[in-house]
Amino acid sequence: xxxxxxxxxxxxDVVGVxxxxxxxxxxxxxxxxxxxxxxxxxxxxxxRQQRFGWHRGMLIEDATMQVSFLKDLVTMRNPTSEFSFxxxxxxxxxxxxxxxxxxxxxxxxxxxxxxxxxxGRLADSVRYDREVIAVEPVTEAGTVRAxxxxxxxxxxxxxYRTRNVVLGLxxxxxxxxxxxxxxxxxxxxxxxxxxxxxxxxxRRVAVVGAGQSAAEVTKFLHDRFPRAExxxxxxxxxxxxxxxxxxxxxVFDPEAIDHFHGAPEQVKEMILGYHANTNYSVVxxxxxxxxxxxxxxxxxxxxxxxxLLNVSRVLxxxxxxxxxxxxxxxxxxxxxxxxxxxxxVYATGYRPADPLRLLGDLAALCRHDDQGRPMVARDxxxxxxxxxxAGLYLQGSTEHSHGISSSxxxxxxxxxxxxxxxxxxxxxxxxxxxxxxAGWSTP
Numbered sequence: 001x002x003x004x005x006x007x008x009x010x011x012x013d014v015v016g017v018x019x020x021x022x023x024x025x026x027x028x029x030x031x032x033x034x035x036x037x038x039x040x041x042x043x044x045x046x047x048r049q050q051r052f053g054w055h056r057g058m059l060i061e062d063a064t065m066q067v068s069f070l071k072d073l074v075t076m077r078n079p080t081s082e083f084s085f086x087x088x089x090x091x092x093x094x095x096x097x098x099x100x101x102x103x104x105x106x107x108x109x110x111x112x113x114x115x116x117x118x119x120g121r122l123a124d125s126v127r128y129d130r131e132v133i134a135v136e137p138v139t140e141a142g143t144v145r146a147x148x149x150x151x152x153x154x155x156x157x158x159x160y161r162t163r164n165v166v167l168g169l170x171x172x173x174x175x176x177x178x179x180x181x182x183x184x185x186x187x188x189x190x191x192x193x194x195x196x197x198x199x200x201x202x203r204r205v206a207v208v209g210a211g212q213s214a215a216e217v218t219k220f221l222h223d224r225f226p227r228a229e230x231x232x233x234x235x236x237x238x239x240x241x242x243x244x245x246x247x248x249x250x251v252f253d254p255e256a257i258d259h260f261h262g263a264p265e266q267v268k269e270m271i272l273g274y275h276a277n278t279n280y281s282v283v284x285x286x287x288x289x290x291x292x293x294x295x296x297x298x299x300x301x302x303x304x305x306x307x308l309l310n311v312s313r314v315l316x317x318x319x320x321x322x323x324x325x326x327x328x329x330x331x332x333x334x335x336x337x338x339x340x341x342x343x344x345v346y347a348t349g350y351r352p353a354d355p356l357r358l359l360g361d362l363a364a365l366c367r368h369d370d371q372g373r374p375m376v377a378r379d380x381x382x383x384x385x386x387x388x389x390a391g392l393y394l395q396g397s398t399e400h401s402h403g404i405s406s407s408x409x410x411x412x413x414x415x416x417x418x419x420x421x422x423x424x425x426x427x428x429x430x431x432x433x434x435x436x437x438a439g440w441s442t443p
């Protein structure tokens with residue numbers, strides 16, 4: 001039986017569920033608020049991982065960020081912040097060298113190191129190895145004025161009472177129907193972890209997907225295993241370039257979220273359709289050209305290890321004792337190609353985690369639109385029935401309400417400032433702590 005305990009902290013102003021970049025940025029905003037405010041915000045963040053990590057499985061050595069370093073955790077909200085990417089570089093003694101690179105886009109491994117640096121400076125604000133399993137109402141006179149966040153740590157289950165919860169649940173891998181992961185069938189999320197555990201070099205691998213991650217995985221495997229055949233399988237004719245031109249990128253501007261949130265539903269759908277190629281199933285032009293160069297050189301000189309099966313789909317993948325037999329069907333001719341692969345990697349993207357899955361009965365108090373999606377106010381607070389007065393905020397899962405930048409770094413710094421302003425404006429009267437309500441004293 002698990003041991004149940006109650007956090008000794010008095011009622012918190014905020015509990016953040018998850019400690020990825022979004023809630024890390026919120027923790028920084030809270031820290032900076034508390035440095036200058038006479039009314040500090042008491043916040044705690046709970047993270048199921050044992051340490052900070054963001055897409056560790058895709059920290060490929062030469063992969064770069066797709067957003068400018070200026071869209072870090074703080075700069076667009078507070079350009080003078082000591083938590084900026086430039087402050088990190090200065091502290092690491094690499095600022096001059098980075099400037100000399102003449103690039104807005106750092107390596108992904110360097111940006112991840114920046115995130116770890118920022119998280120390490122706020123270690124007191126987070127509890128790692130805490131899996132949140134439920135959020136429950138605390139009711140007074142028929143009104144939900146606080147929330148109990150229930151988290152599991154080993155065999156111990158702890159309750160944290162708070163006035164507001166900010167859900168930063170991140171993304172979950174998306175797989176084709178019927179796909180099953182195994183030691184030979186991976187999602188690219190776990191690429192580097194699984195590669196390091198391989199007992200030997202594969203002879204043939206297949207990568208499914210047409211986006212940036214799929215192209216990066218294809219190039220990585222082609223580099224990593226110089227004797228392996230690498231097949232890319234996707235339904236497009238070729239990799240499509242990302243539209244990162246200055247005017248198209250205005251869809252990520254903070255004021256674009258104002259326009260999107262207030263727009264009619266048909267206009268929202270139009271905007272998402274027009275600008276999907278800024279983010280979804282698209283690849284950096286440099287990477288497309290590199291893969292194309294390799295294809296041509298191998299055709300010229302051999303051996304032909306890199307092959308692209310375009311306008312195609314994986315019809316089935318059958319795993320046996322030795323290989324994964326992948327049947328690929330041409331969408332144009334219906335011709336089938338059978339590949340006996342040592343590895344099959346699905347680079348098929350992500351979907352937002354269900355933001356309401358932790359809420360139990362509280363979910364019934366959340367309002368939904370006519371498509372069954374949660375309604376979200378401009379300040380990222382869930383729209384709820386009047387009896388729910390405690391705050392529930394979303395970081396992610398808001399593309400339908402706030403636009404294409406919902407799960408991206410582009411507006412994170414601005415978004416957390418808006419959430420924090422909403423929380424401080426709505427701060428309620430003091431509440432009884434869970435210890436007091438259990439008849440215990442609070443230290």
